[in-house]
Amino acid sequence: xxxxxxxxxxxxxxxxxxxxxxxxxxxxxxxxxxxxxxxxxxxxxxxxxxxxxxxxxxxxxxxxxxxxxxxxxxxxxxxxxxxxxxxxxxxxxxxxxxxxxxxxxxxxxxxxxxxxxxxxxxxxxxxxxxxxxxxxxxxxxxxxxxxxxxxxxxxxxxxxxxxxxxxxxxxxxxxxxxxxxxxxxxxxxxxxxxxxxxxxxxxxxxxxxxxxxxxxxxxxxxxxxxxxxxxxxxxxxxxxxxxxxxxxxxxxxxxxxx
Amino acid sequence: xxxxxxxxxxxxxxxxxxxxxxxxxxxxxxxxxxxxxxxxxxxxxxxxxxxxxxxxxxxxxxxxxxxxxxxxxxxxxxxxxxxxxxxxxxxxxxxxxxxxxxxxxxxxxxxxxxxxxxxxxxxxxxxxxxxxxxxxxxxxxxxxxxxxxxxxxxxxxxxxxxxxxxxxxxxxxxxxxxxxxxxxxxxxxxxxxxxxxxxxxxxxxxxxxxxxxxxxxxxxxxxxxxxxxxxxxxxxxxxxxxxxxxxxxxxxxxxxxxxxxxxxxxxxxxxxxxxxxxxxxxxxxxxxxxxxxxxxxxxxxxxxxxxxxxxxxxxxxxxxxxxxxxxxxxxxxxxxxxxxxxxxxxxxxxxxxxxxxxxxxxxxxxxxxxxxxxxxxxxxxxxxxxxxxxxxxxxxxxxxxxxxxxxxxxxxxxxxxxxxxxxxxxxxxxxxxxxxxx
Ligand SMILES: Nc1ncnc2c1ncn2[C@@H]1O[C@H](COP(=O)(O)OP(=O)(O)OP(=O)(O)O)[C@@H](O)[C@H]1O
Ligand SMILES: [Mg+2]
Numbered sequence: 001x002x003x004x005x006x007x008x009x010x011x012x013x014x015x016x017x018x019x020x021x022x023x024x025x026x027x028x029x030x031x032x033x034x035x036x037x038x039x040x041x042x043x044x045x046x047x048x049x050x051x052x053x054x055x056x057x058x059x060x061x062x063x064x065x066x067x068x069x070x071x072x073x074x075x076x077x078x079x080x081x082x083x084x085x086x087x088x089x090x091x092x093x094x095x096x097x098x099x100x101x102x103x104x105x106x107x108x109x110x111x112x113x114x115x116x117x118x119x120x121x122x123x124x125x126x127x128x129x130x131x132x133x134x135x136x137x138x139x140x141x142x143x144x145x146x147x148x149x150x151x152x153x154x155x156x157x158x159x160x161x162x163x164x165x166x167x168x169x170x171x172x173x174x175x176x177x178x179x180x181x182x183x184x185x186x187x188x189x190x191x192x193x194x195x196x197x198x199x200x201x202x203x204x205x206x207x208x209x210x211x212x213x214x215x216x217x218x219x220x221x222x223x224x225x226x227x228x229x230x231x232x233x234x235x236x237x238x239x240x241x242x243x244x245x246x247x248x249x250x251x252x253x254x255x256x257x258x
Numbered sequence: 259x260x261x262x263x264x265x266x267x268x269x270x271x272x273x274x275x276x277x278x279x280x281x282x283x284x285x286x287x288x289x290x291x292x293x294x295x296x297x298x299x300x301x302x303x304x305x306x307x308x309x310x311x312x313x314x315x316x317x318x319x320x321x322x323x324x325x326x327x328x329x330x331x332x333x334x335x336x337x338x339x340x341x342x343x344x345x346x347x348x349x350x351x352x353x354x355x356x357x358x359x360x361x362x363x364x365x366x367x368x369x370x371x372x373x374x375x376x377x378x379x380x381x382x383x384x385x386x387x388x389x390x391x392x393x394x395x396x397x398x399x400x401x402x403x404x405x406x407x408x409x410x411x412x413x414x415x416x417x418x419x420x421x422x423x424x425x426x427x428x429x430x431x432x433x434x435x436x437x438x439x440x441x442x443x444x445x446x447x448x449x450x451x452x453x454x455x456x457x458x459x460x461x462x463x464x465x466x467x468x469x470x471x472x473x474x475x476x477x478x479x480x481x482x483x484x485x486x487x488x489x490x491x492x493x494x495x496x497x498x499x500x501x502x503x504x505x506x507x508x509x510x511x512x513x514x515x516x517x518x519x520x521x522x523x524x525x526x527x528x529x530x531x532x533x534x535x536x537x538x539x540x541x542x543x544x545x546x547x548x549x550x551x552x553x554x555x556x557x558x559x560x561x562x563x564x565x566x567x568x569x570x571x572x573x574x575x576x577x578x579x580x581x582x583x584x585x586x587x588x589x590x591x592x593x594x595x596x597x598x599x600x601x602x603x604x605x606x607x608x609x610x611x612x613x614x615x616x617x618x619x620x621x622x623x624x625x626x627x628x629x630x631x632x633x634x635x636x637x638x639x640x641x642x643x644x645x646x647x648x649x650x651x652x653x654x655x656x657x658x659x660x661x662x663x664x665x666x667x668x669x670x671x672x673x674x675x676x677x678x679x680x681x682x683x684x685x686x687x688x689x690x691x692x693x694x695x696x
Contacts, residue, residue, distance in 0.1 A: 085488075097273055109265045
């Protein structure tokens, strides 16, 4: 148990419970992510990836079940969880009138970094995501991909021990995507940082993740190393074929075609 | 706690200075005030000076005298010789005209000295003082001033009485009752004075209100709210931070407005109003303060305390509503309704005689957030003191602050905060009012 960075126990999330618009987003979801591991969450639109990330980062509460992040209960120790977690939300934004530097600095202040540390970190992170030349420009003048890169940098402020990245590669080019991948790997190797990443980019997942979990209708339907998944479900193809097979899979009791 | 709130408030101030539109909003009100003053001074300069018009004082001296002394005559003589009152035009009438004069209201100031005036003064055993009645048209501020001056003269009479006749110390020997008679004009003046807090709310509070509202809705629109909530801070401190920002804005706004108003007043006193009038204004203010003495400062303290409470209510409401508003459009909706509210309150004051309502209604009215304070100010003006309802109003306003902040706290803790809008709140009242099931 101790080696698990994230563990969930029958996590269930029902939106609009008891109403006509009721949605079961997570259904007795069980996940175990090891320390230092890079774990990929794969699945179709509406499978429950973002819901999982939001519950584990204490943004919303599960309807039932519980979860621990580095030993901290997400309900009773939510503040501690936020202290050790860095997160790039799927649908995030930046203060458009602030410069890149100012955006990072504000979050660094909230994370309790002193001014020297803040300066050091923001320069380092700006460099990392390749925005040195634009660091003093207002974010409103950035392209979509540049904003996304800045948000990735923001999620790493304060040296979190666990990173949740919800679709980090959405809207960024292959070069940066590759850089981000290398960065996450570096962090895992050098600093033992655990990363949970949700993505629709199969190449990104295949090259980055130690293990991937495929979610379908709020349940984990398969979990293994990318190569093992390809072997088991890929039908001679690649990870994409395996995932397509899994999320379109007709086998559980609910049964209908996705 | 304070550190985090301060970081957030600091960020808001920084953001404020990044946008000319928002800066303009903050500075526009002092400019508007300056403009209004300039226009007012200009009009005052162009209009014929009403200050110089002669005041008519109708006097009915019915005093029959006592022991060869007629204190009514003495008083009349004093009026005609005292510095403050000798310039008035005195018209003598007889007692039989008294009722019709009062009924028809055909006077500016009417002094009635009853037949037993001297008699009561000279009967040392009589408990109640001897009375002079003054009726005046209180729709004219000049008359108010004149009545004050006439009242002073009675203290001179008092001293004469004491000195000449008895050497007794009894300051209550002569008393004066003054009654404003112009139909409802007292209420009119009171309601005009009630406009002061209304102006203050519109000028001082609306810009900060707007800015605080924007500061939260912008987080939702730019999708930074989630990143904010993801930080290791207590969610309630986000509320504290936005409140702090509002308080800073209001304080800043009060200071800039005070400066512009003082500049405008000083400017008009020095350059526009002729010196004679300046002195007259000065002595009028002095006499009013001297007459009411301590209670003016008492009132001002109460008034300012109320303004502070009301400002905090507005800020807290802004934070609460901004948490509910999905975007700037919904926020603007809130702003316009908040502006309309005090206007409605003033209309209510003008058309409903709340001073005459049964006590229970008064207590309910002064309990309304924000508006209750306007009503309390009005009731205080009517009463000429600060009645218990007015004090209670402040207590109510304070309680509202606690309730509003508590609601905002509940709201930001609620899990749907990232997607909340007014529509959702209405369909999900439990977000605000009921405890979450464990
Ligand atoms: N706030 C909400 N209210 C109601 N239903 C929601 C809400 N958020 C998500 N859902 C529903 O929950 C289910 C899971 O959504 P979630 O966002 O977790 O999917 P996802 O795996 O992240 O999908 P995507 O790949 O499109 O981002 C969906 O059916 C969605 O409609
Ligand atoms: Mg998602």
